[in-house]
Amino acid sequence: MHVRATTRDDLTAVDALLARSYPKLLKSDYPPSVLVTALPLISRAQPALLTSGTYYLVETDGRRLLGAGGWSRDRQMHQRGHIRHVVTDFTATRRGVGRRLLRHVLAEAQAAGIRDMECWSTFTAEPFYRAMGFETLGPIDVPLQPGITFPAIRMKQRLL
Template identity: 65%
Template sequence: MLIRPSTKADLAAVDALLARSYPKLLKADYPPSVLVTALPIIARAQPHLLVCGTYYVVEEDGRILGAGGWTPDRKVQGLGHIRHVVTDDRAVRRGVGRALMQHCFDKARSAGMTKMECWATRTAVPFYEAVGFHTVGPIDVTLAEGIVFPSIKMLRAL
């Protein structure tokens, strides 16, 4: 597996990965009433993340199997935020997410981060616990006016 910074050229592939994987992976943990409003928003690549320099794709044989990254907090020195992580639903439990998170932790630590925060989906909580995060508690993430996505706030020291 190769992990590299994403570029604008990855937009279509990351978009397709999110659109294919999120509905399948989140289905067991969220009711249809939540997914019908949230998926059109969260299952889309964020162009500004793709070019920020701290968002990455995981490739194998020329195919993107995962994506995600981190950004520094604008107000709290030493705090980084995990951003828009996805693993191909056909590649779950193959180490894609773990390799991506380790890459993010290493890069964030090198940039002076001492803590990482993520707003995990209910589905991803066991994964984030396995890579060292602990649960702070439930949060509602406002995606758009009137659209709230139930999530779990998690923290990890670096």
Template identity: 60%
Template sequence: MFTIRPTTSKDIGQVDTLLARSYPRLLKGDYPASILVMALPLISRAQPDLITSGTYYGVEHAGRLLGAGGWTVAAPGGGAVTRGVGHIRHVATDPDTTRQGVGRALMDHILATAQAQGLRRMMCLSTRTAEPFYTAMGFETGTKVTVPLGPGIDFPAVEMSRAL
């Protein structure tokens, strides 16, 4: 079985490694190389403030980090806070363990902890790749958007949401 726990600053290296393994392999079927070559160096990096937030979690089995992700009340990029609304943040699973329940266990934990904190709705900026996963988790597809990652670096995503 999996262990799910809040991450700490000691997990930054492991999360960084997980993201660097996961995103290039899992996203390549849904994004052109021209986008990935610019976006991957930016999105495949652990965010220390998020990892130490208390609402970012690691999924482990036998001492190995298999997944990570969490939520915040602030929208990605330092966006506005809306009462009762949370935002899914930087979720990834090890590409060798997809479809083994890691993502579902992590998302169930994220949604339960967010609801326990009084949130009523969760928002998500999903990759094209993860849209079917979030749909299976009860999220509804919204608008297709472009997330600015830096000057001249735009990343296609999908806004999704679900009630808690």
């Protein structure tokens, strides 16, 4: 299992990973009324993120895509970063994929001068982020489009 930065050529593979995994992973923690509006919006790869240099894939040696995710710098507070669009293939959960990815993301962000990392976690992933050292701050409604929000948990971690 290895981690590498994404390129524009990874768009289709990340799109497919998000589309097949988010519905399965989030189903038990969100009502259908939330998923029917949110999934079409959150289950799409973001081209600008894939070419940012701070978004990564976790692959097997055979190039099977197991996970994706990254970070971005806060535009106003330059020592703050944000965890971005993290997903693990629903068939590979609890096998160290997310842990490997997040350790890489946090190390890269810290090397780039990030001191505080914020995460808007799904309800599903909150225990994972807590186990990785994030502190729960409370609920947040993430705006997706006018009139559509996604309930999440705001979390943070101080990078040393």
